[in-house]
Amino acid sequence: MDRMQELCEILNRWAYEYYVLDNPSVPDREYDRLYDELRELERETGTVLPESPTCRVGGEPIKGFERHTHIARLYSLDKAVTEDELSAFFTRVEKHGAPSYTVEYKFDGLTVCLTYEGGKFVRATTRGNGTEGEDVTAQALTVKSFPLKISYPGTLEVRGEAIIRLSALEKYNEAHPEEQLKNARNAAAGAIRNLDPKVTATRNPEILFYDVNYMSENPVSSQEEGMEFLRREGFKTYPYFKLCKTFEEVMDAIDEIEIGRKQIDVLTDGAVVKVNEENVRREMGYTDKFPRWAIAFKFEAEEAETTVRNVFWQVGRTGKLTPLAEVDPVELAGATVRRATLNNFGDLTRKKVAVGSKVLIRRSNEVIPEILGAVSGTEHASPVEKPAVCPACGSPVAEVGANLFCTNEECPPRIVQKLTHYCSKNAMDIEGMSEQTLTLLYEQRNVKRFSDLYRLTEESFRGLEGFKEKKISNLLGAIAKSKNIPLDRFLYAIGIGGIGRVAARDLAAFGSVGAISALSFEELISLENIGEITANAILGYFSDEENRAELARLKEAGVVPYAKERKTEGAFAGETVVLTGSLSLPRSQAQELIEEAGGVCLSSVSSKVTLVVAGESAGSKLEKAHKLGIPVIGESELLARLGRK
Ligand SMILES: [Zn+2]
Structure with missing residues (x-):
């Protein structure tokens, strides 16, 4: 028995050096010699220790996959494909202090979840729908990049990506000309989700670990700590891991990954950016689909x-x-x-x-x-x-x-670009008003301001090359149509610094340009998608005399943006509400219900707030509400007031 234990220990250490560290310390035949000795002892005694490497052969084919419920839900990640989307994510995160971020490769394979109890590996499952996955223990056992025995005594779930290295795929395809695997991602998924563990083993999948999803005791307090924990316990992790403080540092890391991924042996399709600190993550919580504190930046294939x-x-x-x-x-x-x-x-x-x-x-x-x-x-x-x-x-x-x-407000291309943005599809949507046409109108008809567009007549186009009657009447029709426009589009169109389409929607909730121009700095930054810089830009915009004059001219020209009516009746009429902690219904849905019932939802607690709804494990917002003496209700009262209980 002692010898068996000793052999398991030695063999597992060698396997760790070989498969996890890529740094073998003994020749293969030395490993094989001790492995045979262990197997012989197991046969003699009829016992197999749970951490024995002989458990890794995979066993007999199975009939089907059993479903298994994960201890903690395995969320998928929200995606960003543009820098703008990523920057919107940053604005939202930074409302919760100045956390640090981690940037890692996003591997393209099959997500698996490994469960440990009392220091022993018990189960591997696929992610499935996040709540429930398939039991792939027999298949995962053929993978050698994770330990069967760990020092952590509690219940643990860790997450990793099962992948097949590009070089392993090539080797496999050379050896199996009749059965070519087209890409590494499908090959990995097909290997793990194969009913015959022996097939899994021939494809040589690996698992790269990147997340501690559940810990019953002493949970880690950051992503950085989580990765250290994984490495310490003998899980294979990918060496690239960047801790960043600023948006610029994160963008640099993403660029590094985008270039680096061409040279590495694993298929990747993006980078994952996470808030490092667990306490900030807790405060931000989850939408009904994604954590609010992480995002996947997906690289376009082209x-x-x-x-x-x-x-x-x-x-x-x-x-x-x-x-x-x-x-x-x-x-x-x-x-x-x-x-x-x-x-x-x-x-x-x-x-x-x-x-x-x-x-x-x-x-x-x-x-x-x-x-x-x-x-x-x-x-x-x-x-x-x-x-x-x-x-x-x-x-x-x-x-x-x-x-x-350029420091010149009247710089010609700058004026044309402002007009082009104003007329663009997501802004005022003036069809046919291209940059080229606007350049012509600027140069030959002195169209400089947005309001100048509304004084154009058929006469204005006469003598301009390429403008026939039909085209002119289409353009004039499109300009006229733009007078009746939703407020959020208008706010985006006039080009206040930092106001993208998302922030514009936040602002439009206040109902009119007049109401928005009267908002204070505190009121502005309490909005979900508006940070300090943008708040200052908005204040600056409305305090500028020329801007105010231009808004008046637009109004006079008949441009009167409309807002969705805010409900003035209902259980939350007149209330300004902040939601904090976790609720049983998705926060976005709770917000919608409150708004339907006449309330307004903000993301941070200030003296403007009249009510705080505190779900489970509410943190600093609840504290602040108590400090300011703002009434606090729990989830059950929220549901009762919404008439849902
Ligand atoms: Zn210039």
Whole structure:
């Protein structure tokens, strides 16, 4: 018995060195010799220790998969594909203090959950629908990148991604010409979800662990601690792990991953950004589908390599100078790409982009692809000079952080860009009013302000090239139609700094431009999607005399945006409510019900708030409510007032 224990210990350590650390300390035959000795002893004594490596052979084929309920739900992640979406996530998180973030690779395989009790491995399940998965213990046992015995004494569920390395896939395909596996993701899923564990074993899947999903005692207090815990207990984790403080650091890490993933042996489709601190996670909670404290940044599949030939500067509607690169023509997503952008001047140096450098470009949702970074060979490249004056109007340039701005409010391309944004589809949706037409109207008809659009007549277009009667009447019709527009679109259209479509919807809840212009700083930042910088931009916008005059001119021209009527009757009429802690119904649904019953929901507690609904394990918001003497009700009273109980 002692010898068996000793053998298990030695063999498991060697397997750990081999499969988890990729750093074997003994030759295979040495391992095989002791393994045979152990198996012989097991046969003689008729006992097999639970941590014995002989448990890993997988056993007989099974008839079907049993369903199993996870101890804690395995959530999936909300997705972002643009930097804007990611930045909206940051705004929401930063309302809960200044946490740190972790950035990791997002592997593309099959998610599995491993359960341990009293230090022993008991079960492996697939994620399934998050609540219930399939028991794949026999299949997972053939994978050697996790321990059968751990030191943690309580009940534990950890999560990992079952993957097949690209090199292992290639090897498999060479050995099985009659049965080619097309891609690594399906191969991994097919291996784990195969009724015959022997088939699982031939495909050589691995599991990379990245999450502690449940701990019955002494839970970890951060993602960083969770990863350390996993490594300490002998689970295989991927070495890349970045702890970041700022949005910029996170974006850098994402770029690193996007370039790095071309070189690694595992299939990836994105990066995962998580709030590191457990207490912030608890405070933010979950939507009905996703944790609010994590997001997956998904890479678009379409990327290509090309060479930068020239860089010039575009002036945007805020005056920001954006570098635009001319690149060697390259096929990307079915189109020939000749130009690619970067965010700002800082990006050029940070991503080592110069004239002559080879770069990786990605086509995202924007029309013009983005440069992700230089891939190699910048020795012959010549750096791009920082423009001293605006290339469009010659005015001095101001440097704010990594950005350069033209300081001239009347800079021509800037005016045209403002108008173009105003007319765009998600804004006022004035169909047919392209950048080209607006440039023409600016240059030849002095159209500078939004309100100038509404004084255009048929006469205004006469003599402009390319404008026939039909086109003119369509344009005038589209302009007239835009006078009747939802308030959130209008707020987005006028281009207040930092107001995207989501924040615009938040603001539109106040019913009118007048009501919004009267909001205080505190009221603004208490909105879910508005941070301090944006709040200041809104205050600045409405205190500017020219802006106020322009809003008056628009109103006079008949542009009167409408808001959805706010209910003034119901159980929550006149109440300003904050929800905190976890409720049995999704928070978004609770919010909707309260709003339907005449209430307004805010995300943070201030003296404006008249009622706090505290669910289970409510934290700092509840404390603050007590401090301010705001009435607090629990979930049962909430449901009762909503007439749902
Ligand atoms: Zn300029």
